[in-house]
Amino acid sequence: MVHEEGGGFMSASVADCPAIRADKVSVRYGKALAFEDVSLEVSGGAITALVGPSGCGKTSFLSCINRLTDLYEGCVVSGQLTVGGESVLARGIDLLALRRQVGMISQRPNPFPLSIWRNLELPLREHGVGDRTERQQRIEQALRDVGLWDEVKDRLNRSAHALSGGQQQRLCIARALVLRPRVLLLDEPCSALDPISSGVVEDHVVQLRRRCTIVIVTHNLAQARRIADETAVFWTREGRGYLLESGPTARIFEAPQNPVTAAYIQGLRG
Amino acid sequence: MVHEEGGGFMSASVADCPAIRADKVSVRYGKALAFEDVSLEVSGGAITALVGPSGCGKTSFLSCINRLTDLYEGCVVSGQLTVGGESVLARGIDLLALRRQVGMISQRPNPFPLSIWRNLELPLREHGVGDRTERQQRIEQALRDVGLWDEVKDRLNRSAHALSGGQQQRLCIARALVLRPRVLLLDEPCSALDPISSGVVEDHVVQLRRRCTIVIVTHNLAQARRIADETAVFWTREGRGYLLESGPTARIFEAPQNPVTAAYIQGLRG
Amino acid sequence: MRERVPRGADRLAMVGFWAAALLVATLFAWLVGDVLQHGFAHLSLDFLTANPEDAGREGGIAPVIVSTLIIVAICMTVTVPLGLGTALLLAEFLPASSGQGRFVRRSLDVLAGVPSVVFGLFGNALFCQRLGLGFSLLSGGLTLACMVLPYFTRTAEEGLRAVPQDYRTAAAALGLSRTGTIAHVLIPSAMPGLVAGFILAVTRSLAETAALIFTSGYVARMPESLFESGRTLSVHIYDLAMNVSGGDGMAYSSALVLMVLLIVLNRSAMWVSRRWSMKRVVAS
């Protein structure tokens, strides 16, 4: 993956969007296996939804892709995982570059204990993006993209922790977007959001299609069906996660191969 | 409100379920008004859904009912609020008894940094509930109620923080249920849950109807429609929340009086 | 995704932090190397089990070790409950901005800066004379407790303050009593801070000289009760190094013993705290 300083984000094309390939990837925390032997192809520039019951390893799988698993002591990832053809699990790779290219939004909103503005400015400065005005533009744009601009524009200097749960989550999404990553990992981005904000975020994710490879964990099967090009269903057996089935969203929802998938899709409410 | 030690939980009747009455309740954090003049009646033993955009004060409203607002420095609640006819906002009320009767599940899962088992045992012990065996039974029951028993029965002694996001949330729900409260406040309980767990929790909430007064904040309008007897729609104007409309769920969804409500209900996706 | 050598500021910072650590480690090695070099000569089992002879130039330090342990034990038995109580008051019961809280905190910070000689003279006036305890292990332990109180209290307070608000919210929502919340949720969560405070307090009390000369005294006899005078290791080291010609070698050996004692005490404190908070974690 090459740094792409030049060229606007919105002008990026599918060709720039790296594909992700997982080959027999397993994750264990200490002795406990979180999931086992997941082999999955995520097409560049497409939206891939990960669905499955709680605790089956979706978050853990996302964390492998940007190597956030490094942060857990005793967490071991095995197998092969490539992003844009380059191995992610190899030792000594440039983690910062990887993580700049692969944005992630985690399940629990985690804004820094800084002001709203500083939360967004920090990653830009860090990666040496643009000058003052460009940064300002990018920040405003990102806040608009998640529908937060109007709500916070008067209190950009206040602590991000005085925001409501939903506002915090949208701030975190904006913080990831501001870097214009090539791959975006979203861990239940809408779960803390009301339908309006959820709609705003969802629309934005759809707009990013073809500009960005997107992997989204969602418990909202309807949402997966609405926006995902491909869907992967994780399942769990005796406390270990595994990949049950994956393929084009339409096929998964209309003609699931696995009876368990079928039952899961059936159970779909709402 | 009277302590009701005798009589099983499931044998409780509507008569035991306190109604909640809010009369011109406002909450401010320091100088900023979170919401203003909310007057709302919540029927005893019914399920009432609170819906509305992010930041309109739903969480703040729930926090008034069990006086969790006390924990925020500078947070002031004004107006009248009664639970089962007794004023909640009065000074010098027995907060522990109130909070024992009024269970709450917050938006972000917040298990204690203790073992899974200890998380559930702690409230029981603290309130001097039952003997060892009874506590054991209650804990197992609560875990089954949220569909967590099978997943964690082998690692009850492990830290609750090593659970996945959804598992943590279900643990928190179980922790509230284990005390068998008379009023249950749920702040987006299912937002972190997959459809299966979400279904389990939802079913359980429905089962509690008539045994427990339930107020549930949800961003899932379909869910509100499915389970709530009554629905209250909060809205926000210039950063201040207010109550837009409230009434029987069917009326709100089918014949909203306010055009804003109508638009909101329309925007309902999935 | 080529191998990334940290650039610019990041790299500089990394070099800086390693350099800082190396610098400290080198100075430490130098200092301790000196102690080891001079200290090993006299170290033997006898040294640990015998009484000092000829003003400490000969013999061992058995009574000195015993007195030291007793005084530190007295000091910590007073400091931990008192300090924990004060820390809880500051962190949990008084609002951060309250005048009382500020007053107490300020008192503690001032206390941390009072020279140990003054503590010694004060302890002598209060405990030895006013309270009639005389030169005794008890006077010494109590004086030390006054001295290390701010270290333990302030560190424990910070530990408590850093406990996520979420836990307090959850505990309040469950209607847990204040005591229950503190005992079962806050204290286990604040353990790193408490242990840090404990370590600071123990090390400080072990290393103290001036405050003890005037309170627990100079007598190097094996103590038989808490009301007897007893010499601690650091007083012994001070005497040998500053007051007894030819005492240097024994002073270094005693310093060596002191350091080993320190590690043992701190490690066991950590071990106990871990056991204790594990017990909270492991059920019923």
Add this chain to the structure above:
Amino acid sequence: MAVISTAIVLLIALFIARESFPLLSTVSPLRLFTDRSWNPLEGAYNLAPMFAGTVLVSVGAVLISAPLGIASAVFCHFYAPPLVARGYRVIIELLAGIPSVVYGLWGLMVVVPLIGRIRPLGASVLAGILVLALMILPTMVVVADAALARVPREYLQGAAALGLSRWTTVREVALPAARRGLVTGALLQTGRAVGETMAVLMVCGNVVQVPARLTDPVRTLTANIALEMAYAMGNHRAALFTSGLMLFLMIFVIVACAELVGRERADA
């Protein structure tokens, strides 16, 4: 409970005041700054040079060891491999537990001669600053280490997910989140620096003068007390307690200032 800690402070203040009363009742406090010298046996009680000495030595020591201490704590948390970090923590604990006489001895035998090569004799402000800095370092490290350990893991996750470099994570996320603990550590450390006696006494030279150079000897207020208390009688003794009183006031001012600074920061 808190009453006790406050009571101890008040008692100590009272005690010092009572003991220095014989002097203050006969000698005007102004003379503590204007007398021609410090020769209490000849009735001259100028404490000003020692006041300056205390300020110089402790400020110097804190300026060196606070950054070094924070750096050490950061090193343990973010840079050192786990095993190295563990070893490093043991080093720090040991440093904290070495009695000040041993620091003094080491300073006298190693640091002072080193400085003596630049300019005889070596017992000087600089020696005091260096030895004291090493000595108070552990207080800072232990408190900062605990403060960093409490930085919520979510912040670190967030920072990692954004590809923030280690240094940025430390500077922008971890250190601000641990600020309260760092300030507490610095305060305790300053207290220790001001109050330290034995080591300073052994390496500073103890000449009562306002030093013109870093290699000049000085006497601090604490060294003054420790050096002379054992042989002082009458007004001499009271004058030494007056040094203590002055020290007490000085710490009080430092603490109050630190609080003011802290509050202003919080407002901003």
Add this chain to the structure above:
Amino acid sequence: KSEKSEQAASKLTLSGASTLAPLVSEVAKRFEKKNPGTRVDVQMGGSSRGVMDARQGLVDIGMVSRDLKPDETDLDAHPVARDGICIIVHQTNPVASLTDEQLVSIFTGKITNWKDVGGEDKPIVVVNKAEGRSTLDLFLYHFKLKNSDIKAQVVIGDNQQGIKTVETSPESIGYVSIGAAEFAAKHGEALKLLPMAGVAASLENLHNGTFPLARTLHLVTKKGQQNELARKFITFAQSPETHDLVEKQYFIPMGE
């Protein structure tokens, strides 16, 4: 209650000069052995503490490393040992002796370079004792100086600090207890003892009374105090039975 007073009767407490504390501790140990059931606690804290505590009756006996002052007539002094002070310089210092005039000039800052007294071209570092110390008093008294006349580059407290300061600094000159200095020089420390007025600084010369700078170490008691055990202890401490202990601590026994 009688038991308690009995215990009190068999217990002695002493406090005072650090110079004396190690010696008296050893004497106390032997005294305890000789009189089973008695306990003698020796505390340190300086001559002034010894005087004050004895005066206030906080201790039975005080230890004082100087002669009693004119305003201390309420105390009885019982000499137990003698000590002297001598001038020390670094071993490498070529200066072999200094006259009293030279010493005064050096200590008062009139001579500041070793070459002016026959040494190398090096600045002189004057090591003085802290105000109130009895060695200082003796030194000042002998040379008829005031402390404010002395221009010191280093001020020290205890003897050992003086020895360590001088042995690490080739330019320095100081004065400490003879016994301590002799011990250090004999045990290979880089120290040289200068003769005073032509008399070599040694315990021997101190013993035979030729060395001019001597002081007496005392045990003091309150006048009119009637404590049998204290009297017994003082007699014991002055008796030949303890002379070996006195010599072992590098002092000169009294009364020979």
